Amino acid sequence: MSVPSHLACHCGLVYEPSSLLANSSMPNESIMCHCNVCRHTTGSLGAWYVTLNGAPSEKSLTCTTAYKSSEKYTRYFCKKCGCNVFVRSERDGRWLACAGILERSEESKGEGSHVKAKGNVTNITCHWYLDDAVDGGIAPFLTKLGGRNVPCYRTEPSIEDNGPLKEGDLLQLQETSLTQPSSSPGRGRMLEVSCYCGGCQLLIAPPPYNSTSEGWFVPKADHGKYYARLCCCRSCRLTLGFTLQPWTYIPPSQFFTVDNEPIVFGPLTKETRQIDKLSHYQSSEFVVRSFCSVCGATIFYQSFERPYIIDLSVGVLRSKMGNTMAGEWLDWDREIVSKRDEAVDEALVEAWLRK
Ligand SMILES: [Zn+2]
Ligand SMILES: [Zn+2]
Ligand SMILES: [Zn+2]
Ligand SMILES: [Zn+2]
Structure with missing residues (x-):
């Protein structure tokens, strides 16, 4: 052992x-x-x-x-x-x-x-x-x-x-x-995001995808949803504190403050000061992670190598229907997890992945 x-x-x-x-x-x-x-x-x-x-x-x-x-x-x-x-x-x-x-x-x-x-x-x-x-x-x-x-x-x-x-x-x-339709009447117009203390709050507009949209982050079946996946990498684990980091991948243009101002992302993390209590940590040369400085919730992962997508931690989503997996907004990938070779709780990964 x-x-x-x-x-x-x-x-x-x-x-x-x-x-x-x-x-x-x-x-x-x-x-x-x-x-x-x-x-x-x-x-x-x-x-x-x-x-x-x-x-x-x-x-x-x-x-x-x-x-x-x-x-x-x-x-x-x-x-x-x-x-x-x-x-x-x-x-x-x-x-x-x-x-x-x-x-x-x-x-x-x-x-x-x-x-x-x-x-x-x-x-x-x-x-x-x-x-x-x-x-x-x-x-x-x-x-x-x-x-x-x-x-x-x-x-x-x-x-x-x-x-x-x-x-x-x-x-x-x-x-x-996970199969709630994106047209579900209970979905609401914007997806609310908030940490426990409310110091980090924002809104997400529906996906801008259409039938011609391309990219690994575009759901294959339902273009009204955002793609979501678990990450098992060591950096995610040691900045979250748990072995499965749930990310959904959202174009920066779809983020808004609670006053409906577009949120500006960029290599200068000070730009995301629009979110009250957000703190930043550079976990590697090209990656900045952000969390609530009051209650500690993990919020964002930004990679300067792919600035066209911001990763948002799923545990702070506030689905109008109350759904934790937010199936009416998210298209979960159960075929793969990111960085499975770094997973430390293999039994959890095995159970989650579709056989
Ligand atoms: Zn608890
Ligand atoms: Zn990771
Ligand atoms: Zn630390
Ligand atoms: Zn907070």
Whole structure:
């Protein structure tokens, strides 16, 4: 069994030895939470954590911003790279780490090393708060992991009277959530985007595509939708804090402020100051990532090599229908994920991809 060597964010300011983990063997058991708070404070489709045996060091914590999302939890993200790193329970003082920051020594060699992951980092034991996700989020696609059945709950098992969702209900969610037509009456004119605290808000106009539109980012079937895909690369993982980064790909011309002003993107990231609390982090020579400086949600990925498309993190979309996967706006690719060779939770990737 492989063991984690440490916990770290992308920029390295947050760094803890694996001895901080309550269970230092792998995979670490974890529950995937689909609640609104977890999604909107991170930009992820789901959030899953591992238990720590104490508080992270002062050195790491001084490099984070704390955000008290409710009376129950305070969330911490790296000030510099925006990675979601820790959660503290205010009730019992327990500390958790976001599962994506666990690194094994072979992965920490970094990008381009293309080391095939050795097994899974986490072992998801159940999904909860599917009711918050409305369409069930990504949970209905991740119910069979490595031969195990993973139960899904509307809220939490301890407060659930009826037990887990039935297989038929999950199949139904799986069939309907991604196939909502773009002409769906509940879709609305613009797609709203907001992090949990509301410091990063914007609007997205419908796709400008027609039957002659070309490009990898143009959906093949429904031109009224935007293309969406999961990325498993190490940079996404260590700036998000979770192992699956959901991106949708949108031409810059389609972004507007809440006052309907076009949003200006460009290599000078100061131009995106039109969005109140946006912070920027250059994760490589040609890539700038942006996150909310108040609540930590991952918002954008901009590559100067392809300025005609901006990646937007799906976990901060606010579909009018409440759908987490926003099937009425997004055309999800389940044939491929980006950078599968860098995936660390292979069982999740395997479950998500269409057989
Ligand atoms: Zn960092
Ligand atoms: Zn949650
Ligand atoms: Zn990536
Ligand atoms: Zn925010």
